[in-house]
Amino acid sequence: MAVSVKERNLIREAAEQLTTVLREVPFLARTSLRQESTRGDSRLDFILTVRSESINRRLVCEVKSSGQPRVAREACLNLVDYARSDKRDYPVFIAPYIGPAAAEICDQYEVGYFDLAGNCRLAFDQVYIRTGGFPNPSVQKRDLRSLYSPKAERVLRVLLTAGRRTWRMQELANEADVSLGQAANVKKLLSDREWIESEAEGFRLRSLDAAVLPILTEWAENYRIERSTLREYYSLKPIPQMEAELAEASRRLKLQFAFSGFSGAVRFAPAVRYQRITAYCLGNVPELADRTGLKQVSSGANVAILEPYDAGVFYGIQEVDDATVVSPVQLYLDLSQTKGRGEEAAAAILEQVIKPIWR
16 A cells, blocks of 8 residues: 555654653663564554563554544554454554543553654553643644534534434535535544444434533634624613613614523523623624614623624524524533633533433
8 A cells, every 4th residue: 555755754753752762661771672664465554573581572553644533443443453463462553643532442442552742551561651641733723623613613503403313414514504515524523533423314423421512612612702703882771671672673674683691691591690791693783783772882891792703603593582592502602702600601501401402
């Protein structure tokens, strides 16, 4: 099988770094560490032979450009199968970055792992090396930007809002209003993380703990509410009155409008207290402000109108108490970015609204 220059460089760097780490073990410092070429008919990338008076071990290594859970599992199955033929073999999975989920998979298969960021677990004979906590390299950040781009987020909102519904690709693309290619790309990224399960009728997200919570956590960490354009206003009217006037004026002006932040949270979790209105509006925001007597200010605002970075924020809007509110998923994301008990309110939405959908 042909190997690209990039792949060869990755394999060479992996072999060099692994050798360096082993040489730092005092009783292996003078050990014979010999790399064997295994390309050709072999399914491995290289073998590192470790020989001393008490050790005769072959580290059979498979190197991948991605350390996502799905890739890790496939590599582990291949390595375990390969290592059955020789008791000297100790399987090792190597990638630029191996996160906690992929590391756990390696542990399940009793396969060592090693990444170029510095995370590893190697356990054979008298050798035990474990390091962790090193961050993702930039190649993983590009992957995150792909999964949490505006069009990809549309797909995530659909999947998270629908509960345990099974989807076919074209149905999902249509519902999310994205291309079939975009939907397929999101499915691949979710599959790499092992967050979806496939069946004869299609595919769906896995359970609450296995997929929904990890997605929401990672999405909230990468979500940036400042992508939307913020217009800030002040009103002397009581909050409930102002919200009612905004809801009515937006209907009359036929604007896409929905409350978010604490204005949305209070309609799902009434115990929430707040002094600032937050809403999304797509259309003529200045006219909406004029109709409701809002005064635009640079400080001291108590009304925040967001012109959304993408219309996807309106997916799954609900009518609650005569007001339109963004979906619980969007509400959770926005509250997670809100100062002043926003995280507490986000947690309440998660417990009281989102989790029951998936139980």
